[in-house]
Amino acid sequence: MGIVEAWVREKPIRTFLARLSQRRAEAAAAFLASPSGAAAVDGESGCDGSIPQLSSIANSVVSRCSRILDLATENLQQSFETDFPDSCKEHNTYARELVEYCCHKALHEVTTRPDYLTDKNLRHLMFDMMLAWESPGAQDGFLENDSTSCNSLETEDEDEGSIFYANSTRLAVQVDDKKIVRLSAFARIAPSCPIVADLVTVHNLFDALTCSSGGQLHFLVYDKYLKSLDRALRSVKGIMQSPLASSFQLDAGECILAMDGDRPIRPVLQHIGISAWPGRLILTTHALYFQSIRVGYGDKIVKYDLTTDSNQVIKRDLTGPMGVRLFDKAVMYKSSTLTEPIYFDFPELGGSSRRDYWLAITREVLQVNRFIRKFNLGDVQRAEALSKAILGILRYSAVKEAFHIAPSHFKTTLTFSLAEKLPKGDMVLEALYNNYFQLLDTSLSHLETESIVDKMPRTHSVPFSLYALSRMGFILLQRKDEIEKEISFCAVCFGVTKSLEAALEESFCYSERIESARATVDQVKVEGVDANIALMQELLFPFIQVGKLIYSLSQWEDPLKSLLFLAFMLYVIQRGIVGYIVPFVFLAFAVVMLWHKYIGDGKLLEVLEVKQPPSKNAVEQILTLQESISKLEDSLQTANIALLKFRAVLFASVPKATEMVAAALIAAAAILVFIPSRYLLVMLVVEVYTREMPLRKQSTEKFRRRIREWWARIPAAPVQMIRPNENKKKI
Template sequence: MGTGSNNSSPSNRRDNSSGSNFFKSILFFNSNSKRLSDDDSPRPIPLLSPIANSVVSRCSKILSIPTEELQHCFETEQPDAVKQPSTYARNFLEFCSYKALHLVTEHTDYLSDKEFRRLTYDMMLAWEAPGFDNEPLDTETASCSNHEVEGEDGWSLFYSSSTKMAVEVDKKKTVGPEAFSRIAPACAVVADIITVDNLFDALTSSSCNRLHFLIYDKYLRMLEKVIKAVKSSLGPQSPSRLELSEGEFILDIDGTVPIQPVLKHIGMSAWPGRLMLTNYALHFEPLGVGLNEKAVRYDLAMDMRQIIRAELTGPLGARVFDKAVMYKSICVTEPVYLEFPEFKGNSRRDYWLDISLEILQAHRFIRKYNLKGSQQSEALARAVLGILRYRAVKEAFHLSLSHYKTLLCYNLAESLPGGDAILETLSSHLALLNASPSEHDSVGPLNSKQGLKLPVSLLALCRLGIMSENGAHINEEAVDVALDVRVGEVNPLEMAVKQAKQKAGRVEAAQATVDQVKVEGIDSNIAVMKELLFPVIESFNCLQVLASWKDPWRSTAFVVMISYTIFRGWIKYVLASIFVILAVLMLWHGHAKKGRQLNALKISAPPQKNAVEQLLTLQDTITHVESLIQDGNIILLKVRALLFAALPQATDGVALLLVLVAVLTAVIPLKYLILLVFLEAFTREMPLRKASSDRWLRRIREWWVRIPAAPVLLIRAEDKKRK
């Protein structure tokens, strides 16, 4: 920044805030640059619409560059692809906007100045109507009387009365998603290219997908308050007694209000305290009379197999309230439950779950792609800025966002189908970043015109005063900022997110159909399952009829056909034939339906039961399942007894049988063994074999009953939970 305060005249200037001082002095940021006067006011460009000319003129004043020179820079610096006549006006507007925003955001308090918010919103309006053939705005005004910031020569930084080009934001004018996604990410604090669409959806949830200035202005003002709250915890006036490591700072604190503490549960014990999230860990500081314990740190940066998820909790270990976050790692002996009591809902818990997972997943991303230096800091800075935006939206509009609509980039990548492609693209993007010219060779070839790239999110945190540039090892001289938006280009991150969201849309549509067909009640679900498995059940019943030999001619024909198939070695083609038949049926149905909706499956509903009858049915089902599990355990225990010769005579017989089977398997071809097993199993009910088969089955059951079960000793673990 320059020496504007030395060259300006306080007597003819209004000074209302530090943000206003910045915008007054930005015109003089370079003492050697030529100052513009009323006579040198920016001239309109015929190709642009009135609102676009207004924005370009304000950018020209911020940069202290005439509009003609800006246009010349655009034509010489940008490739021919972005200078096509159909997109020239819009791309030139983007070029001016990005350069101006890069300069404006060098100051710490730019979010506090309404003229900055008005300028960025006008940029979005101009993006939607950049050309001269676009319909102009309904209202034009010479100045902004309430918020005009005047320079030394009597004209406003953003609105010039001499050019008659300033355009007040009309309350009827709104911004669409494309304009927002092209302008907002140019300021890393305002939006991230990965979550910009979700941010727009959150801001326009009640305005038919169009963004009003009042909503945008409220969001930025709340974002400024959140940033100030984070900065207030950095100095000696911090409300916590934490011993933070170098580069660690507090992102949010909960439990400071006595009537709304955070409860920490371990086993059956619980005590209140304050929970703090930093960019590296969760810290819990116990509160109460006589408690002098230091805050407990739960690390999120190291690879300790951490698990963070929503969990039920309650007094004395009871699982009653769905308002807790569970933390588990190899460094804690028991899971830690952090409960967020509130009278209605669990939004408090959901917020802390989301932001804790964001920091955890950011560090996992760093470890997975082995990021170091400025790349690591940039990856973590993205998570930090996402949390600040999430907190601002939550406090300003009290919104509850789903996983697919989250404002946290790493959470979004984890929740979207194919989200790993987003992280891979992000890692490729971070590979172009360097902290110093000495590291230039470590990232491969770069565009010679672009040179070294600065991390945009990390740089934004440094400019806001949350991180120091010395600690971040950033040198802004003679290097380019790696903006997520480029003039006339689509960021690969944006493409990866759109592809993942398309898959997510199909997943949500499929899940909606799943939710629609869910039925309640055990009887109803059994009826649905029987109807769906009707072809399988009927096929099994037909096989049972054939195996019972009630119709000897059909059974004989079936045995001969299957035996001949096995003997000829055609059995391997049977499964392939079934797959081919199923594929042909599916293709035929697809051709016959031609996109028509599938007819609903009609099922006869069972008689309705009251609550008591349903409980009795559930009890009977559980008892039946328990009996099946017991029978399975008994079989396994008897097999164990045979293996360890609990009954030596039976064990000897089984061993001889296994040896005989092994010899037969080694000597006889496999197809003959399959044929032998099939004939033995399918001809048991044959009249010639029925009597002998029944006798042998009886002997086998009697032999099995005589096998003792191996003993079992249940050892109860001692209850070590603290009372």
């Protein structure tokens, strides 16, 4: 009882009641923002607030949008019909166009707040907007009987207290199996908030969020993504506002995006040659900074500028102590301004996720700066491009931290890296520039801001990434007039995106074909030198057989067949048909392909059966490899000796051989000049083809023997190998 009395004295009952009333107020606000609350409000005010053409979930969303905009539902509908009269004529799309209009208009109003990602009611509203877009019409039966908000599935607002976030997201999928959003709705609504999604990468972002649910987005997954995105934003802002950021002399408009190596247990090592130093790695929108920590030398900051055109290359690589290539956890940076490559090592116990993350975001910064240089963007355009890259990196970080996945290749969520990797990605960048960044140069003096603002939220590709980041505290333009001009422009300008969407669709189509083709390539790869040789012999079997046949004819094993083949070749050369052989071969291949396409049975390509060579153990494979290397070394030695002997002949180290070779070259030059090429070809064919015939075989062997003996008498030019240090001493 004493403990209870002490608790009562320490925590008065009025404090408990105050907290209870505060929670009830928050619950009431959440109820009003939910579809059920909106339906209750509409029910109290009568049936006049609902639109007959819309479904219940669509009416709920439109009602909440009208409260956000401080407009009556009827006035909002009239505004839509006034701004877009053509959409009213299409009865099949009227409901969806109206819902999309209201959603974009409300989101444009709500997202002006810098902390809108922390508002759980807004997160519910955005998800309900997607649900309403998928089922906008009154005839749609989607969620009619279960139109309760996603609030009913909410557990704890904190991730640590939620069972859905503590384990895999599959549990959330099993619980929330009715309210799902598909790609089409996500692609239309999510890019309205530039922080949430981008038009170029929205498909890949949806694939990343739904990788465990089969292309169906559930609210708990979407909510977890938005919370992770908010944490990523706050983390970057914390780095920019930290005392450490002030030690770097950043350029105007330069923002810090990531930092690693600031903790002793997770260092970043910079390898230059055989030396390695721990330090701190910082990535900004302009450069990479490495602050080395050297005992007795103090902290030294080195800048690697990513904005210059200096043939910069960034890729994954191996590294290790004393230059030994052991661990695949490093990023290699090379440019024409450096004498040797720089390696940034990210040591960790399991996997290489740190290295992959830094490789991806550093490449994105490099690609956006290449885009800026390619199209020679101005100040506002450049800031907008950097803003899109920053938002892409934040989304990439949010997906990685929330779901522990890092999409790569064609599935990356980084805008400029994706355009670089996609087939015909250059067309995507050109369309992005023509329909997006060129609009920033449009004069605004003749535009009516008041009248066009109402029409703006119809599209989801408004260039306001810079505007969104400026609201979040990121300053990429130092001049306030330029920032205000950008905000005004974003409020009035909406560009045509048909060409950009067409370029993206074509590029994605090609990427799907490439992915399917790459899957077949991975299936047919075989291991082992013997197995690959056997496969190549089977693939080249017809050509090998033709070569064997021609060789047997050149050996005059059957004199009659060899004589007939020689007569045929001479006739082809004499009639001038040699120039048509290559076109005839191409035509034959084309005829075979077209025959298989149009006249063939249409069956799939049959499986090529290859006889597997006898298997070898590890020791036998090593011996085979050693033997192959020895043969390659012998071939290189023979080629070098031939070149050295030719060098000796060229500089007259052997006078008689030099005179003989010079006379032969003069005679060959005269023959090539005065004798027509047709007769030269006839002479060459007759000489090569008749070497092994019975009448010439003995003389041919005697001639070869004399040539070998003459070649053996020629000495090789002297060679001396010099060590690098000896060379430096001589200089």
